[in-house]
Amino acid sequence: MSDRSEGSGAPADETTNRVxxxxxxxxxLFARYGYKRTSMDDIAKEAGLAKATLYLHFKGKDxxxxxxxxxxxxxxxARCREVLASTGPFAERLAALLRAHHGGAFAAFGAGDHLVELKAVIVSVAGEELLAFEEIFVRHAQRLMAESEAAGEIRLARAEVSPAALITTLMQAAAGAKLGALPSCETYGARLDAIASVVAAAVTPDR
Structure with missing residues (x-):
């Protein structure tokens, strides 16, 4: 991502707030109208800024x-951090983490007609940001699993795959839960809960 404060003449805090x-x-706007139908003029108006001010901080729509x-x-x-700070059974916290990350992104984009287009734009113009976004889930899932295993609540070896492979499977399952007819946010959340239940059952020791 470019350094948008360069040449803006604005203090760093003001620039950050403006961005x-x-x-x-x-x-x-992207959630409501999609990427192609949203112009820089639209963004400036929605943000309450002059178009010239917008271009002080951004080179273009990408x-x-x-x-x-x-x-x-x-x-x-921030939502994932709240989940990690909470207490409760591993299955519930894993479900909450999936909802905070994957469900949060799904809801933010409106879960509507433009979701497929926006996913394509992410891949084409925001590869680094996409990797950083995915890493958020990886980092928090690693911590949740490590803490839960240290507490004796789960045994990752029961899954017979590495923790990294287990997290990758979680992410793939979360992506697959959106396939077919586009689900509502409620339906998608329920699917994420089911994924968490299956994974938790695979790593929870027999009592």
Whole structure:
């Protein structure tokens, strides 16, 4: 992502706030209208800024899109941290983590007609941001599993795959849960809960 504060003449905090303001407006517009139908004019109006001000911080719509995905990652990361700070059975916390990360992204993009288009745009213009977004789940899932195993609640060896492979399987299952007719946020959340239940059963010792 480019250094948008360069040449803007604005203090760092003001620049950060302005970038977040634009990214938040873009997230609403991309979810509502899709990427192609959203213009820089639309983004400037939604953010309450002059178009010239918008271009002080962003080179173009791709740049805005990357900032939008980075902002979404920050919000999802905060939700994941809340899950890790909570207490409860491993299965419930894993389900909450899946909902915070994968469910949060699904809901943010409106779970509507533009989801397929936005996924394609992410791959084409925001590869680094996508990897960073996925790493959020990996990092928190690793910590959840490590803490739960240290507490004697789970035994990862029961799954007969490495923790890394187990987390990859979780991510693949979460992606697969959106296939077919596009589910509602509620339905998708229920599917994530089922995925968590299956994985938890695979690593929970017999009592």
């Amino acid at each position: 977040e303001q634009v990214a938040d407006a873009a997230l609403r 740049d805005v899109f990357r900032a939008m995905l980075a902002l979404l990652g920050q919000r999802v990361d």
